[in-house]
Amino acid sequence: MAADFEILAVDSGSMARAGVLRVAHGEIRTPAFVPLATKGSVRGLTPAEVRDLGFDMVLGNTFHLHLNPGDERIAGQGGLHSFMRWDGPIITDSGGFQVFSMGHGTVADEIKGRAPNGPGRSGSVRAIEEEGVRYRAYTDGSERFMAPETSMEIQANLGSDIALVFDECTPFHVSRDYTARSTERTHRWLDRCLDWHAEHGPAGQLVYGIVQGGVHEDLRVESAQAVAARACDGIAIGGSLGAEKEQMYEVVRWATAVLPPERPRHLLGIGEIDDLVAGVARGIDTFDCVMPTRLGRHGVALVPEPGRRWRIDLTAASLKDSDEPLMEGCPCPACAIGYSRSYLRYMAKARELTAMRLITVHNLAFVQRTVARLREAILAGTFEQVSAEILGGAAP
Amino acid sequence: MAADFEILAVDSGSMARAGVLRVAHGEIRTPAFVPLATKGSVRGLTPAEVRDLGFDMVLGNTFHLHLNPGDERIAGQGGLHSFMRWDGPIITDSGGFQVFSMGHGTVADEIKGRAPNGPGRSGSVRAIEEEGVRYRAYTDGSERFMAPETSMEIQANLGSDIALVFDECTPFHVSRDYTARSTERTHRWLDRCLDWHAEHGPAGQLVYGIVQGGVHEDLRVESAQAVAARACDGIAIGGSLGAEKEQMYEVVRWATAVLPPERPRHLLGIGEIDDLVAGVARGIDTFDCVMPTRLGRHGVALVPEPGRRWRIDLTAASLKDSDEPLMEGCPCPACAIGYSRSYLRYMAKARELTAMRLITVHNLAFVQRTVARLREAILAGTFEQVSAEILGGAAP
Numbered sequence: 001m002a003a004d005f006e007i008l009a010v011d012s013g014s015m016a017r018a019g020v021l022r023v024a025h026g027e028i029r030t031p032a033f034v035p036l037a038t039k040g041s042v043r044g045l046t047p048a049e050v051r052d053l054g055f056d057m058v059l060g061n062t063f064h065l066h067l068n069p070g071d072e073r074i075a076g077q078g079g080l081h082s083f084m085r086w087d088g089p090i091i092t093d094s095g096g097f098q099v100f101s102m103g104h105g106t107v108a109d110e111i112k113g114r115a116p117n118g119p120g121r122s123g124s125v126r127a128i129e130e131e132g133v134r135y136r137a138y139t140d141g142s143e144r145f146m147a148p149e150t151s152m153e154i155q156a157n158l159g160s161d162i163a164l165v166f167d168e169c170t171p172f173h174v175s176r177d178y179t180a181r182s183t184e185r186t187h188r189w190l191d192r193c194l195d196w197h198a199e200h201g202p203a204g205q206l207v208y209g210i211v212q213g214g215v216h217e218d219l220r221v222e223s224a225q226a227v228a229a230r231a232c233d234g235i236a237i238g239g240s241l242g243a244e245k246e247q248m249y250e251v252v253r254w255a256t257a258v259l260p261p262e263r264p265r266h267l268l269g270i271g272e273i274d275d276l277v278a279g280v281a282r283g284i285d286t287f288d289c290v291m292p293t294r295l296g297r298h299g300v301a302l303v304p305e306p307g308r309r310w311r312i313d314l315t316a317a318s319l320k321d322s323d324e325p326l327m328e329g330c331p332c333p334a335c336a337i338g339y340s341r342s343y344l345r346y347m348a349k350a351r352e353l354t355a356m357r358l359i360t361v362h363n364l365a366f367v368q369r370t371v372a373r374l375r376e377a378i379l380a381g382t383f384e385q386v387s388a389e390i391l392g393g394a395a396p
Numbered sequence: 397m398a399a400d401f402e403i404l405a406v407d408s409g410s411m412a413r414a415g416v417l418r419v420a421h422g423e424i425r426t427p428a429f430v431p432l433a434t435k436g437s438v439r440g441l442t443p444a445e446v447r448d449l450g451f452d453m454v455l456g457n458t459f460h461l462h463l464n465p466g467d468e469r470i471a472g473q474g475g476l477h478s479f480m481r482w483d484g485p486i487i488t489d490s491g492g493f494q495v496f497s498m499g500h501g502t503v504a505d506e507i508k509g510r511a512p513n514g515p516g517r518s519g520s521v522r523a524i525e526e527e528g529v530r531y532r533a534y535t536d537g538s539e540r541f542m543a544p545e546t547s548m549e550i551q552a553n554l555g556s557d558i559a560l561v562f563d564e565c566t567p568f569h570v571s572r573d574y575t576a577r578s579t580e581r582t583h584r585w586l587d588r589c590l591d592w593h594a595e596h597g598p599a600g601q602l603v604y605g606i607v608q609g610g611v612h613e614d615l616r617v618e619s620a621q622a623v624a625a626r627a628c629d630g631i632a633i634g635g636s637l638g639a640e641k642e643q644m645y646e647v648v649r650w651a652t653a654v655l656p657p658e659r660p661r662h663l664l665g666i667g668e669i670d671d672l673v674a675g676v677a678r679g680i681d682t683f684d685c686v687m688p689t690r691l692g693r694h695g696v697a698l699v700p701e702p703g704r705r706w707r708i709d710l711t712a713a714s715l716k717d718s719d720e721p722l723m724e725g726c727p728c729p730a731c732a733i734g735y736s737r738s739y740l741r742y743m744a745k746a747r748e749l750t751a752m753r754l755i756t757v758h759n760l761a762f763v764q765r766t767v768a769r770l771r772e773a774i775l776a777g778t779f780e781q782v783s784a785e786i787l788g789g790a791a792p
Contacts, residue, residue: 039743039746039748040739040742040743040748041743041748041749041750041751043748043749043750044440044749044750044753045750046733046750046754047733048733068742068746069716069738069742073716073717073738076717076719077717077719077736077738077739083736083738083739084739085733085734085735085739297749320465320469321472321473323472323473337442337443337444337481338481339481340473340479342465342469342473343436343473343479343480343481346436346464346465347435347436347437350435350464352435352436352437352439353437353439353440353693353749353753354437354438354439354440354442356749357440357749357753358442
């Protein structure tokens, strides 16, 4: 089984491809960035605004929505699409990342290879067993159990267009041996997810397998082959991708090099501007990342300045009297209002809702224009040139 | 001197009137509700959204904007209109309410006649003198001084269309004697404000005097006559309006009964649905109130149910599984999205930005439709009937 994924063009000098992925609730033009609607909304935005920015799909969070308001409640309201009033495609993560990050330390630190939190920190994972994971819910402190089947059942209740299988999101600071054993268990869980879905999954819901294997080339290749050998509609790359960007790009390439080209590929939790360019060049079709929305809520905006990691901290004192716009020539709806950096600085410092919302809009628009430009370049045969321009600081 | 205020119709059975107030940045159709843009934005909304909801004017806060980001900084950015990208009329309060409420207890409690905070609470007002008020800034702890002239100078820097004079906002729990002396000082401060403005005020900026006098009929009448005797463009009613609604309506009527009809009248800080009806019937032209926006941020929505004070608490557990809309038939942009109460309940409990923003939009739209309907009724000669319908729970 494979998703309805049409590849329209492949770049001659890289693995980049442009296509259209057709799912139950519509089409996703790839490469695509998928904004997070973690708890059932892209924070601060209406569904129409997300659509108007050019996004085709959003990502809902299985773990959080299961705990609150509850996937059965959402099913009772007609499913996640109806509940959150988004009639386009939705991908749901499996909850693995969230369940395991409670045990392994903070979410991003461990997975991304930063320093561990030390032995003083006790997560809320009670036990990782072959059967599944025992954890303590942050909502009410109760002990819960999530198995591969549980995750699939929750995603069936949510009714997403694409479900991700339940995996152990292997952290960075574990042994090669642990990673190997964990990756093998992830493959066994993959089979259980697919079995459950074949029997109980909602009609039309696609299932993506997840490649693990840490930063070890042989494990990554093995995992990619193992996932590809299963009847997954698409394939996601997850887990620890290394401490440095170059290592991350290498890890992605190990996997995509051996994945069947006809199936869509998702890179989990990655979305900085240079990472989008590198990921697309390595054959990734879709990305999700908290970056543009989270930065926006903290007053950090994206600007075409690679030397600053494409970021400007709008809370900086130096902007107190700046009458410059956030970004010269930016066509986004937030910049169209015409606020000065001085105003945005003041509003971001005061944590005013309007500022958080508008910087989020600007950041999402910036990321969307970046992937849209990469897509056009692949279709036009100018991917190498456009990639260089973006990495060199051209405004998307 | 009088504002360019055209009264288009007067109700035959009450003091209600409908008109058009023309100020430097446009027209205000009266009766009008003025949403708060306390710190330079109607929280969560863009200027275009505020305009699209039907509002003609917003209220900026002299005291907060003076402390942060500073009125001189705003002047350097071209004034408050340019700074906040609102090109319509702006009224600025004088800062008196905020300066004094720091000394008298929490803002709303004392002014509205609720129980005082007791002797344990020490405000940040250092001294109230004939010359002005010494206070400690909440931003940096520095000691500052605000005199009538300071307030007018700040409002000149902000460049608002309507400036309010600096008054002592007399609290409820003080003696009649204190209220009398305070009201007399407010009249002396009024003269100083008008003197400063005549010499230094920006061209085209209107000045409203403020009626004080607490809950004492003779003091209110005296104060209304004293303010009316001065060359104020319009007249605001402020201070303690009593502990009960009926007393508040009485206090308003004492003042409006003796005010010259040709000048516009503003009622400070009042805006519940029944208060809007009662205020309009007593000859009030414009209202401002934090209610619709603050309630929205706390998950409380306005609905046509007088028995519940027109409120529904969307965080109530009883709404967990409600698939009803927020308000049946509501034409506002938030309700048009079609969320269930269950979704809004969940989002409001989670304090998600999208929910806070959408409930704010709904509340403002509800209030705007209420005043617009009252205005149409005055013009159509049906004010008594429409008032009764609204008070009876008709959807505006």
